[in-house]
Ligand code: HEM
């Protein structure tokens with residue numbers, strides 16, 4: 001049945017070469033942990049991607065209950081955490097995943113650094129990776145405010161004050177992030193929500209696409 | 225210099241026009257969203273209104289005392305009453321000083337003689353930030369500038385406080 005559907009589509013639009021090109025290629029021996037166990041260090045990039053997928057999926061489902069409004073944000077998180085079946089698990093995935101993703105990203109970066117895999121011709125992909133790192137920090141920073149409890153509020157307060165220390169444009173930057181020159185409040189929460197759920201994920205997708213296209217172009221770096 | 229006429233080929237002409245039109249369309253699409261996003265930066269900052277803090281001027285001594293009052297805060301579409309506090313005293317020149325209790329390091333709350341080890345100073349418990357009585361930060365402790373100073377005025381013998389103003393670095 002499935003085969004027939006596939007054949008029907010393939011006959012019309014010839015999709016086999018497309019997925020072959022994306023998925024069907026050999027893993028070099030030196031990056032395959034089945035050959036050399038120490039090659040597990042090559043897994044951290046893929047693990048980072050895996051956790052990002054978890055973040056996106058769990059985040060999409062959290063958004064079914066979450067409201068970015070200062071009267072209701074905390075209550076909606078409390079509700080999904082205590083009343084919704086499996087809500088605790090989905091929030092847990094997102095909550096712990098947010099930390100695990102940073103850890104994986106760092107391990108991946110360390111591997112690239114210590115293997116010198118960033119050297120010519122892969123400098124561009126190192127730069128893309130650094131941008132991904134900043135976007136991820138941004139996701140962590142903006143997401144942390146969303147539960148709108150005391151910890152969230154004061155963490156954001158401190159983060160905004162750090163932004164304010166930027167020379168010359170600091171105050172504008174803070175206002176731009178917070179939505180108000182003095183208050184961390186209703187407009188801050190809506191802004192952070194929009195940034196967390198739309199702006200940064202969009203940037204992340206673009207950067208990840210660039211990252212992976214560059215890897216396919218240049219191949220994985222050779223053995224040490 | 226050359227005598228030849230600078231010819232614009234059909235291809236160049238189309239390239240220029242399409243880029244131009246595309247540019248206008250992109251700009252038209254983006255201008256309003258961007259203006260909307262940066263609106264908070266361009267809004268004039270609200271002039272600080274003065275509030276009666278419930279302290280008679282005759283009750284102000286040379287010993288800093290803490291006053292708490294409420295102001296009406298407008299946060300976009302959300303209006304609420306929020307708490308404000310100040311440490312109020314008269315300095316050597318008999319001037320009224322109303323210091324913001326917000327630590328200039330990372331925003332914790334300082335209190336007068338908040339540590340037994342440091343009499344006659346403001347103390348922040350978060351990272352042991354310290355300030356002299358006039359609010360000047362003590363060098364070698366985390367705060368980077370003096371405590372903010374509230375604008376004040378006196379009406380009918382009562383103290384009114386306005387906006388907390390940043391003072392220069394010590
Ligand atoms: C790499 C990607 C992401 C990271 C690192 C991340 C990080 C975070 C963090 C740290 C929190 C606070 C959670 C807590 O304290 O329990 C949070 C909350 C939230 N995030 Fe994300 N996030 C990511 C992607 C997304 C995406 C793609 C969406 C939606 C499409 C999303 C939707 C939400 C929502 C609705 C909340 C509030 C619910 C809650 O606090 O549990 N997130 N995020």
Ligand code: FES
Pocket residue numbers: 327328329330331332348349350351352353366367
């Ligand atoms: S916040 Fe007051 S010393 Fe750090």
